[in-house]
Amino acid sequence: DQQVKQNSPSLSVQEGRISILNCDYTNSMFDYFLWYKKYPAEGPTFLISISSIKDKNEDGRFTVFLNKSAKHLSLHIVPSQPGDSAVYFCAATAYSGGGADGLTFGKGTHLIIQP
Amino acid sequence: GAGVSQSPRYKVAKRGQDVALRCDPISGHVSLFWYQQALGQGPEFLTYFQNEAQLDKSGLPSDRFFAERPEGSVSTLKIQRTQQEDSAVYLCASSPDRELNTIYFGEGSWLTVV
Numbered sequence: 289d290q291q292v293k294q295n296s297p298s299l300s301v302q303e304g305r306i307s308i309l310n311c312d313y314t315n316s317m318f319d320y321f322l323w324y325k326k327y328p329a330e331g332p333t334f335l336i337s338i339s340s341i342k343d344k345n346e347d348g349r350f351t352v353f354l355n356k357s358a359k360h361l362s363l364h365i366v367p368s369q370p371g372d373s374a375v376y377f378c379a380a381t382a383y384s385g386g387g388a389d390g391l392t393f394g395k396g397t398h399l400i401i402q403p
Numbered sequence: 404g405a406g407v408s409q410s411p412r413y414k415v416a417k418r419g420q421d422v423a424l425r426c427d428p429i430s431g432h433v434s435l436f437w438y439q440q441a442l443g444q445g446p447e448f449l450t451y452f453q454n455e456a457q458l459d460k461s462g463l464p465s466d467r468f469f470a471e472r473p474e475g476s477v478s479t480l481k482i483q484r485t486q487q488e489d490s491a492v493y494l495c496a497s498s499p500d501r502e503l504n505t506i507y508f509g510e511g512s513w514l515t516v517v
Contacts, residue, residue, distance in 0.1 A: 329510065333508065395445045396445055
């Protein structure tokens with residue numbers, strides 16, 4: 289029973305174009321969402337987050353959109369660069385329920401930026 | 404070092420052997436987390452410490468798994484009588500507070516049980 293789903297195992301995008309990574313969740317208690325980026329043989333690194341009181345958060349080339357009614361969020365990267373090639377994990381938690389006790393991760397999407 | 408350090412990076416254990424995985428969090432970080440990541444999966448929460456107190460161990464898959472952080476700094480994840488399904492990357496993460504966007508992950512300890 290996966291509570292956070294990333295249905296695309298991989299995504300290939302041309303350099304300079306927009307990359308859109310999608311994530312769906314089932315637990316309506318989730319109220320805080322994060323995206324992590326992971327290179328091979330390294331630990332995940334925090335990229336961007338969004339609280340459920342917002343529907344958009346932007347940080348440079350990265351924007352996360354949240355659609356609470358659809359229980360869907362997406363990460364937009366524009367323009368895509370070769371260094372963006374990595375596995376991207378969507379994660380969620382019921383933060384307002386008590387704290388940072390643990391994140392529920394999706395299986396990840398492997399983003400490949402084509403030159 | 405400046406980041407979360409884990410050791411060993413790679414461990415091959417025979418089935419039935421006990422293993423201990425060490426995590427050195429970033430100095431001064433209050434919160435420490437352990438996650439298990441199986442091949443092709445996302446990280447799954449195992450346990451959480453705030454200083455030396457283990458506040459949540461709901462993700463530990465069986466009583467063969469045990470974690471401690473006796474002095475509120477270094478943490479050890481111990482797996483007794485390892486089985487093949489324990490093969491995974493074990494990720495440690497730390498945070499200076501309980502804010503989720505300040506969690507830093509280590510590189511992981513890759514455990515293979517043969």
